[in-house]
Amino acid sequence: MKLKMKWILLTMVITISTVLTACEPLLVLDPKGPQAKTQADDIMLSIWLMLGIVIVVLAILVFVLLKYRASKQPKDYEPPHIEGSPIVEAICIGIPIIIVIFLSIVSVKSNYEVEATPVGYEDQEPLVIYASSSNWKWHFSYPEEDIETVNYLYIPEDRAIEFKLYSYGPITSFWIPQLGGQKYAMSDMITTLHLAADQPGEFMGRNANFSGAGFAENTFEVTAMSPAEYEEWVEEVHETASPLTEEKFEELLEPGHLGRSTYTGTHLEFAPPPEHDHGSANTDGEEDSDLEGHEEHDAHNAEEHSNH
Amino acid sequence: MDFFDRFAVPHPSFLIYASMVGIGLTMLAIVVGITYFKKWGYLWREWITTVDHKRIGIMYLLTALLMLFRGGVDGIMMRYQLSMPENTFLDSQHYNEVFTTHGVVMILFMAMPFIIFFFNYLVPLQIGARDVAFPRLNALSFWLFFMGMGLFNLSFIIGGSPDAGWTSYFPLAGNEFSTSVGTNYYMIAIQIAGIGTLMTGINFITTILKMRAPGMTLMKMPMFTWSAFIANVIIVFAFPVLTVLLAMGTMDRLFGTNFFTTDNGGMDMLWANLFWVWGHPEVYILILPAFGLYSEIIPTFARRNLYGYKSMVASMVIISVLSFLVWAHHFFTMGQGPFANSIFSITTMAIAIPTGVKIFNWLFTLWKGKIEFTTPMLYSVLFIPLFTLGGVTGVMLAMSAADYQYHNTMFLVAHFHNVIIPGVVYAMLAGLTFYWPKIFGFMLNERLGKWTAWILSVGFVLAFIPMYITGLDGQARRMYTYSESTGFSLLNMVSFVGAAVMAIAFVLLVYNIYYSIRYSPRNIGSDPWDARSLEWATHTPVPEYNFAITPQVASTQAFWDSKKNGHELYKGDIEKIHMPNNSGLPFIMSCIFFVFGFALVFSIWPVVIVSLIGILACLAYRSFEKDHGRYISVEEIKETETRLRGAKK
Numbered sequence: 010m011k012l013k014m015k016w017i018l019l020t021m022v023i024t025i026s027t028v029l030t031a032c033e034p035l036l037v038l039d040p041k042g043p044q045a046k047t048q049a050d051d052i053m054l055s056i057w058l059m060l061g062i063v064i065v066v067l068a069i070l071v072f073v074l075l076k077y078r079a080s081k082q083p084k085d086y087e088p089p090h091i092e093g094s095p096i097v098e099a100i101c102i103g104i105p106i107i108i109v110i111f112l113s114i115v116s117v118k119s120n121y122e123v124e125a126t127p128v129g130y131e132d133q134e135p136l137v138i139y140a141s142s143s144n145w146k147w148h149f150s151y152p153e154e155d156i157e158t159v160n161y162l163y164i165p166e167d168r169a170i171e172f173k174l175y176s177y178g179p180i181t182s183f184w185i186p187q188l189g190g191q192k193y194a195m196s197d198m199i200t201t202l203h204l205a206a207d208q209p210g211e212f213m214g215r216n217a218n219f220s221g222a223g224f225a226e227n228t229f230e231v232t233a234m235s236p237a238e239y240e241e242w243v244e245e246v247h248e249t250a251s252p253l254t255e256e257k258f259e260e261l262l263e264p265g266h267l268g269r270s271t272y273t274g275t276h277l278e279f280a281p282p283p284e285h286d287h288g289s290a291n292t293d294g295e296e297d298s299d300l301e302g303h304e305e306h307d308a309h310n311a312e313e314h315s316n317h
Numbered sequence: 318m319d320f321f322d323r324f325a326v327p328h329p330s331f332l333i334y335a336s337m338v339g340i341g342l343t344m345l346a347i348v349v350g351i352t353y354f355k356k357w358g359y360l361w362r363e364w365i366t367t368v369d370h371k372r373i374g375i376m377y378l379l380t381a382l383l384m385l386f387r388g389g390v391d392g393i394m395m396r397y398q399l400s401m402p403e404n405t406f407l408d409s410q411h412y413n414e415v416f417t418t419h420g421v422v423m424i425l426f427m428a429m430p431f432i433i434f435f436f437n438y439l440v441p442l443q444i445g446a447r448d449v450a451f452p453r454l455n456a457l458s459f460w461l462f463f464m465g466m467g468l469f470n471l472s473f474i475i476g477g478s479p480d481a482g483w484t485s486y487f488p489l490a491g492n493e494f495s496t497s498v499g500t501n502y503y504m505i506a507i508q509i510a511g512i513g514t515l516m517t518g519i520n521f522i523t524t525i526l527k528m529r530a531p532g533m534t535l536m537k538m539p540m541f542t543w544s545a546f547i548a549n550v551i552i553v554f555a556f557p558v559l560t561v562l563l564a565m566g567t568m569d570r571l572f573g574t575n576f577f578t579t580d581n582g583g584m585d586m587l588w589a590n591l592f593w594v595w596g597h598p599e600v601y602i603l604i605l606p607a608f609g610l611y612s613e614i615i616p617t618f619a620r621r622n623l624y625g626y627k628s629m630v631a632s633m634v635i636i637s638v639l640s641f642l643v644w645a646h647h648f649f650t651m652g653q654g655p656f657a658n659s660i661f662s663i664t665t666m667a668i669a670i671p672t673g674v675k676i677f678n679w680l681f682t683l684w685k686g687k688i689e690f691t692t693p694m695l696y697s698v699l700f701i702p703l704f705t706l707g708g709v710t711g712v713m714l715a716m717s718a719a720d721y722q723y724h725n726t727m728f729l730v731a732h733f734h735n736v737i738i739p740g741v742v743y744a745m746l747a748g749l750t751f752y753w754p755k756i757f758g759f760m761l762n763e764r765l766g767k768w769t770a771w772i773l774s775v776g777f778v779l780a781f782i783p784m785y786i787t788g789l790d791g792q793a794r795r796m797y798t799y800s801e802s803t804g805f806s807l808l809n810m811v812s813f814v815g816a817a818v819m820a821i822a823f824v825l826l827v828y829n830i831y832y833s834i835r836y837s838p839r840n841i842g843s844d845p846w847d848a849r850s851l852e853w854a855t856h857t858p859v860p861e862y863n864f865a866i867t868p869q870v871a872s873t874q875a876f877w878d879s880k881k882n883g884h885e886l887y888k889g890d891i892e893k894i895h896m897p898n899n900s901g902l903p904f905i906m907s908c909i910f911f912v913f914g915f916a917l918v919f920s921i922w923p924v925v926i927v928s929l930i931g932i933l934a935c936l937a938y939r940s941f942e943k944d945h946g947r948y949i950s951v952e953e954i955k956e957t958e959t960r961l962r963g964a965k966k
Contacts, residue, residue: 035786035789035790035791036789036790036791037722037789037790037791038789045722047718048718048719048721048722049722051716051718051719052713052719052722052789055712055713055716055719056713059709059710059712059713060709062705062709063702063705063706063709066676066680066701066702066705067702067705069680070680070683070698070701070702073680073683073684073686073688074683074688074698077619077683077684077685077686077687077688078687078688078689078690079620079687079688079689082687086687087687088619088620088621088685088686088687089621089685090621090622091621091622091624091681091685092622092624092625092626093624093625093626093627093628093678093681097681098625098628098674098677101673101674101677101678102628102670102673102674105669105670105673105674106670108669109663109666109667109669109670109712112666112712112715112716113662113663113666115716116659116662116663116666116715116716116717116718116719117655117659117662117663119716119718119719120655120658120659120662120717120718121655122718123655123718123721124654124655124658144494174652178488178489178493178494179486179488179489179494180486180488180489180585180586180589182650182724182725184725184793186722186791189721189722190650190718190719190720190721190722190723190724191650191721191722191724191725192650192651192652192721193586193648193650193651193652195585195586195651196488196579196585197579197583197584197585198652200651200652201652213791215791215793216793217724217725217726217793218486218725219413219481219482219486219489219725219794219795220489221413221480221481221489221494221495222409222410222413223409224409224413224795224796224797225409225796225797225798225799
């Protein structure tokens with residue numbers, strides 16, 4: 010019995026480590042951009058560190074169970090009364106504290122990294138894309154290019170992208186695992202997500218936050234391409250796509266699933282995103298919507314929301 | 318909508334109709350059976366009106382076990398649905414209802430009553446008290462909880478189940494996106510059950526502070542009582558938030574207010590914040606008593622005192638404080654900025670430190686012990702590595718930058734099942750097996766018990782470890798289906814097999830109970846495990862008054878020291894004992910609460926008003942009632958004592 014447990018646990022540990030390292034890479038651990046890279050590095054670091062802790066606990070457990078089981082000991086053995094030892098307990102508190110401090114430093118550093126323009130892209134102006142969800146679709150507005158797409162996203166590689174996320178309806182979460190972790194899109198405020206792709210490719214993107222019946226299929230395709238190809242695509246859209254009218258947009262917002270579609274113009278003009286659109290923000294006398302000056306607003310938003 | 322249309326299930330399927338018929342037949346069988354055996358009077362006198370903490374405890378236990386199987390079937394259905402890509406066993410709506418009710422049932426109607434069963438049964442015995450501080454309030458707590466549970470379970474046959482997830486985030490749970498009455502059920506059923514729980518918290522804090530046996534200072538309390546005390550303090554601080562939250566949610570749904578909806582300044586993330594201000598401490602309400610149980614079981618079968626008693630207490634106090642400071646880690650992705658995320662990331666990781674202290678204390682309790690592998694001990698030693706795995710993945714999740722990748726994925730689902738199942742469920746099963754002889758007077762079969770523990774663990778590993786991997790591979794939680802191309806299918810199939818293996822373990826548990834009722838020897842004495850704390854110092858079965866003479870306590874393991882070190886537990890003579898009277902009022906009042914809740918769910922206002930008046934009438938009646946309880950005479954006590962002592966030999 011006791012041996013069996015040991016083997017089950019050992020197999021478990023080995024399976025986890027082999028699957029995580031040897032097989033074809035899992036999406037999150039196969040980053041294609043700097044933000045996802047930061048996160049994947051953190052994840053691998055923590056996996057190894059945590060695996061170490063699990064192994065230590067397991068080793069102590071197996072050792073005491075084998076050494077001190079009743080069948081191994083003389084019949085008249087009376088276990089001693091031990092209240093505890095300050096030194097042992099100091100070690101048991103001290104080592105976890107050191108580990109937590111180390112991980113906290115890593116965590117805080119990464120927090121600031123993933124919340125800012127990706128490392129190595131600071132010198133260029135980021136491409137701003139408004140990504141809004143409606144039941145159960147994604148609308149991508151490119152104000153710079155004056156384009157809007159539904160359920161697919163074309164982005165230039167090696168360029169910082171600044172996503173402005175919001176929602177028409179339930180809270181959703183915008184997630185492209187290979188480019189970086191997710192962030193909520195909500196109907197009453199805009200959140201900002203900084204991503205970048207450092208190589209061309211096709212990536213899976215989805216809403217990760219449960220949003221009702223059509224949630225499972227609430228996905229989009231992301232294609233990263235060279236800047237030249239991207240320019241070509243933008244031109245092509247301007248030549249071929251029809252303009253996005255208010256009526257058309259209302260129609261798109263109806264709950265349901267749609268395929269991909271492309272428009273010229275964006276819905277930002279006639280359906281402004283919920284910048285400063287809730288509660289206290291309206292009363293502090295700032296102008297409502299300001300598509301250019303988003304950076305100050307972000308700082309303001311962050312501060313305001315941490316107070317809630 | 319037509320009046321009667323609202324009662325119809327909005328998204329019927331064959332499965333729901335089949336369960337309706339099943340429930341109907343079972344209810345009928347129960348009613349016919351009780352009538353046939355003429356047990357209505359017995360039920361009313363001995364159980365429904367009881368104020369005895371032991372019987373109330375057993376009723377909590379029965380509810381918990383029933384809900385374990387209801388929630389378990391939900392779990393199996395989900396795993397089966399996901400075992401194959403593009404499976405059509407459940408449609409999206411039905412799947413959403415299943416995972417919503419699975420979550421609510423397992424946390425609030427399975428785990429909560431299970432721990433409250435232990436509070437009820439054990440705490441008065443462990444502190445040498447006759448009952449809890451407010452016995453009738455205790456009965457009311459149970460019946461309110463029970464009616465809340467009943468109302469919630471009614472949802473899937475009348476009117477439709479909630480489908481917005483157990484966290485019920487707005488605006489999804491608002492009227493606009495959740496059109497059936499399902500979420501009304503969620504708000505009101507949990508509200509009624511939650512009031513019961515809040516009163517339990519007040520009751521047990523008072524009991525533990527005021528009713529300990531002479532000599533039992535706070536630092537001489539058994540570890541389970543300590544954990545119960547802290548858990549109840551957390552209940553009293555956290556549950557009012559839930560009460561207010563659900564009241565606001567109810568108003569949004571029934572009266573068109575805009576607390577959480579998106580118009581008129583309503584804030585959706587306000588729900589999430591308040592939900593987790595309650596929800597995160599709730600996790601520790603569940604896990605701390607589980608830690609308490611392990612701290613009773615491990616020393617008993619290591620035949621040693623608990624290592625580091627003081628640091629165990631300190632760690633629980635620290636955990637209880639920290640549990641209120643970490644709620645925002647449930648939505649690092651809300652866009653609150655790196656500063657707030659950093660704070661919550663650090664406080665969350667900090668919880669690993671006191672938790673680690675506990676793990677090491679248990680390991681050092683085993684050290685130099687004389688370890689016997691009984692079934693409760695087997696659960697405890699399986700718990701240590703499995704829970705450690707769940708704990709360390711919690712630390713991984715606490716790193717907020719990395720959490721952007723884990724959030725809302727199967728990785729998270731794997732993590733919290735990995736702490737809740739080995740942490741809470743194993744503790745409950747270990748505690749159940751451990752205390753079964755005290756409660757029912759016979760042991761559960763050890764061989765079957767060990768098989769259950771092993772099969773459960775194998776099933777657990779198969780069911781939940783693959784989710785870590787699919788989570789890192791981009792499988793979001795709550796997806797009812799996925800395509801072949803995602804590559805999730807193999808691991809999800811493994812998960813389903815694991816869930817099925819776990820189901821086998823639970824069936825084996827039921828068989829064990831049946832087998833032991835039939836074949837277990839009954840002459841086991843009052844202390845079959847050679848245990849250490851006060852609850853084993855009284856007779857089996859425990860007499861109504863618990864202890865004929867109030868015990869005198871001089872150490873943290875009073876009973877052990879009385880057996881081995883000659884501490885004298887019982888000094889003085891038997892005196893008459895004051896006990897509370899039974900009362901039907903808690904049950905009647907809770908039934909009116911049930912009607913009130915049901916009427917509120919369907920907005921039948923006349924009934925709401927009438928039942929509200931009924932509730933107030935019950936309160937008024939109680940406040941004018943003169944009931945001073947009764948005395949058990951010395952002769953009667955002596956007679957009982959002789960009979961029980963006779964039964965032991």
